[in-house]
Amino acid sequence: MFMVRVLIILLTGADASIGVNYGTLANDLPPPREVAEFLLHSTVINRIRLFDADPQILRAFAHTGIAVTVPVPNDQIPHLTNLSFAKRWISDHIQPHFPSTNIIRILVGNEVISTANHLLIRNLVPAMQSLHTALVSASLHRRIQITTPHSLGILSDSTPPSSAKFRQGYDTHVLKPLLSFLRTIGSPFVVNPYPFFGYSSDTLDFALFRPNPGLFDEDSKILYTNMLDAQLDSVYSAMDRLGFSDVEIVVGEIGWPSNGDKDQIGVDIATAAEFNKKVVARVNSGTGTPLMPNRTFETYIFALFNENLKSGPTSERNFGLFRSDLTPTYDIGILRPTVRTSNPESNPRSPVRGSSEKRWCVTKPGAETVALQRNIDYVCGLGLDCWPIKEGGPCYLPNTVEAHSSYAMNLFYQTMGKHEFDCDFDKTGKITALDPVISL
Template identity: 65%
Template sequence: MDKVFNTPLAHLLGALLVLLAPIFLQGVEGTIGVNYGTVADDLPPPVQVASFLRDSTFIRRVRLFDANPEILKAFARTGISVTVNVPNDLIPQLTMLSFAQQWVEINVLPYVPATNIVRILVGNEVISTANKLLIVSLVPAMETLQAALVEKSLDRHIRISTPHFLGILSNSSPPSTGKFRPGYDIHVLKPLLEFLRATNSPFMINPYPFFDSSDNTLDYALFRPNPGVFDETTQLTYTNMLDAQLDAVFSALKLLDFEDIEIVIAETGWPSRGDPGQAGVDTGIAAEYNKKLIQHVMSGIGTPLMPNRTFETYIFALFNEDLKPGPTCERNFGLFKPDMTPVYDIGIVHPRVANAAANTDHSHTNSRTNLLLLLLVCLMCF
């Protein structure tokens, strides 16, 4: 077998595959992003992270959880699309135009257009906080921030949205019964959706099959072969949990006559490590979920209720974050270690980078082998 794979033809085919890989994976650049969290004390400098993503991966979309100036500067002239986040506690203040103008002056204007800021998220999972002040302030804050962007002629390039936990749904199974929680549907979500439609902005959600899976539903959550879940109303069968979650959201949007709004996956992922005895948590399973996730959302197959679509998707997360509270899994959603080597391979690193690393390892192995042979020959001479 070694002789077969060591022919000039084999080398030529290998070179062609390396050259063609970017063509096969170019959809990743438009579709797949990553959440860049920083709740850790061992992360590399942002300028190294930005260069690494630009030069070594197919990732061209990054979501931040704040508007960190060091990170925004680091992504200047990389061409990577950046989403920034307004913290939840600033939402009530953001309803005042003067504050919104100041926020834009400080957190956006100094960095554009060098840094490609394309979206501002107002809060994160605000409705799920059950904080009445935050919830009633959410849409007014988005509208006021929009006015501040219009004033600076930034509204054509930067869109405003807010991500939601799937707990905003009162029903989700089967997917055709999906609907928003009573009270929030008319008084909060309908005005929010009207804003999104008027500004051509997406409805953003954080679906995590991991948190809804069990030993019995692991195959369903991981896109593995399984019996599927049948929706009697639509006569459609669901073969993976993510599709069911997306279609439940679509059904809720349709119930309010907003099925035309684009759905973006703001967060999803799978941890590579958990607490002792926790089932379905290891490096192999995390790699399996994220690799199949990328294939699925890029495939153009869509979902049973939304066929022939791709979904802009942000994987959680870029790095493991060692200072996050909670169970072990919360600190182990990262795709990369602090030294920027992959925790596992899901095909987002450029082949030339992976090959260079492999060739370096191979070269080191050959050098050690040659040295041992030389020593052996010398000993034989004596």
């Protein structure tokens, strides 16, 4: 029996936890006001992270209610230790736009520790303290948070997650005072986990939330089934070692490119759509991670647009959810239903389409029982409604791994929008137009 509960993947209003990074290193982007109107009226995204305090963009988001995170460039960090400079920065970049623009957070620098620039690193916490004092002077400290984002390069011994710690030297001299300051002012610790930068051909399924053997942590006895959980729990373990497990974690950047160089595996539109859709589902399920259960992490997908002026490999220019004409590179469920209805998939050119026909995902004949059990554990671990296949549930019988796996696989397939790749399950699933209930 296939009972599918409709799951609203993206929350709306103040409870939404998914935002997007709005980068502007491109020469073909629409005007900021058009972007703001598009996000407000055509998507359910209600928070953005900027990469510079562009006054035109800040004005564009005025009166939209969209929560905006504003950065301070790395090169300004040494100057910000001077309170007069910090007050002037707030006066020039924040006060002219607040509160009409809903500025909620200031990020002081970006991945400063990973720069290995000792001048910046030494002045990071003093700059944050000075900027917070400037906010207090302007009576804005209760409305605007101060923090700074980090790459996972701040960790050492991150596998398995329970053994993770911050890099020696930075742990007690930089990160401990930083975390103490964040705890005092009630701000989160921001990290930029990128499974894309951590995967190999052997760990692609682990990075993409697909069924896989997982990573077993001998110390905690936890089996990790996806890379994001392992990364976040590694950060948590490192924070816990310093005594700061109570400080909230925000995911400042996470994403997957839709195009890359020829030698890159798993870099295409379908895979990018799969990854980002699963991130959204995972974050908003409220499942949390093994070491941080029942948490919903505020998460910012990278990025809003492809940025054709970025340097580096091809993938660097192709993280965008949308093209410059505001059509989706692929759909991960962030367009409002009225937009999807008026323009199916909002982009007829996109090869990643869900099916409007009645179709189901079922177990492929001959699939191994061990693989099917992994499918069940994976789907139910996402926080989807597996109660019907529990003992006493209406779909518990027939009590076989094959039947329960078919239920779980179909639940995932229907919930995620009925894309073909959502029924792959490591080649153990197939799509059928025959109602499995009728065929029993």
